[in-house]
Amino acid sequence: MEHIVMVSVITLLVMAASVLVMLLVRKNIGYTELAKHNDVAGFIFAVIGVVYAVLLAFVVIVAWQMFRETEEKVHTEVRCMASVFRDIRLIDDPNRMEIQKEIINYTNIVIHEEWPLLGQGKSNRKALDSMHRIFNLVAAVTPDDAYEEIWYGEIVMKMNLFSDARNERILAAKDAIPGLLWNVLLLGALICIGISCLFGTSHTWAHIVMVASLSAIITLVLMTIIAFNQPYKGSISVKPDAFIEQLSHFENYMQTKNARPAGMSR
Template structure:
């Protein structure tokens, strides 16, 4: 999708160049040229409304992008709480099994699920490891009062972990509806085409301003697209919170 988006951006800029040359060179189209004094006020109003809308969208998707990172951090924290709680149980019966099950899940999240999320899907392997975490908690039979306290803590952690995981997966789908994309793209086109129609004495300067304006709009739309897809592209969120758990586990094994 991202390659298609960048390709569309390049084609868009080429089309703007073609339209500009067509308007400036074709005598028939020159009749539609606008006087800056007459159309400037209307144009300024359109640009102001579009700028506010675009800025609002950027802020919204940026906040959602940050929230996605926070949810991943929360999920990893709750998973690590399960890992630490394992030391309250005997290794011979329960403790080691808890740690192994948790680490298997974390490993699969890093190696299987995050790569899958780049393709807008989840991993069946990770889902299986996730189910095993639940099965592991179901199978625990605390014997002492201390184990019962820690088991209650584990039940709380796994429920919070499940909620965070569910939200993380739901964040795969873009939050910006198609209608909003149509409005943003149509608005950008109207603004640029409107600017092309203005009469100027220096076509080269006018062209450079049009291209610069177009690039700013395209870059902002690309930014919105990247933030709305937090698991792919240049700004994709990495599973660093989970890799820290694996690093901690490896250090314990030394």
């Protein structure tokens, strides 16, 4: 709700500023003088408008794809983490329980401590340390036979994928759209709105509606790009739901395991 209010306020401010500029232009130059150049202004506006629209569409698509990829990175991390938690049960090793407990600890840290930091483009050192402990515990596992060696190889592979997915999730917290492109987008918006103020129309209110509508749609698209470019921030963001759901599965398993009779450890 807070994000919607902020977007609405910014959009209204841009609309008001655009209309104010348009009214000042009409007052100082006059619509009759402006109307003499409508043909030229219309041609220039059409060319610039098409180029800017294509650029906006391209950036929106790229930002949306990166947002979706970030969601997939989160799910990949959770899947690999869950696989390690599950597969380690197939190896009879003293570290097995410690690995599962550390995975639960890692999940709790990510949900409650690291996720709020992702919106600021940061990560949590405790989460990284927890992952290192999981790696060390897995590295200390000693398979007893060929069967366990096969599963141990799978676990090591999943751990590497787990680590890679985490790194990609952290990197996704950084702004993906370069500053130069933002400058082009903002300058293009100013040019398009500025040219729309130079048209000469006999009906002031009609001109107000056109300028306000153009400034509103450009602002909304730019705000959409900003939202997708910050995948962990705002109401439109990647949530830790996958981690939360998996944590409940981990905890349910541990409770069930502790309730089992002796001799049924796996």
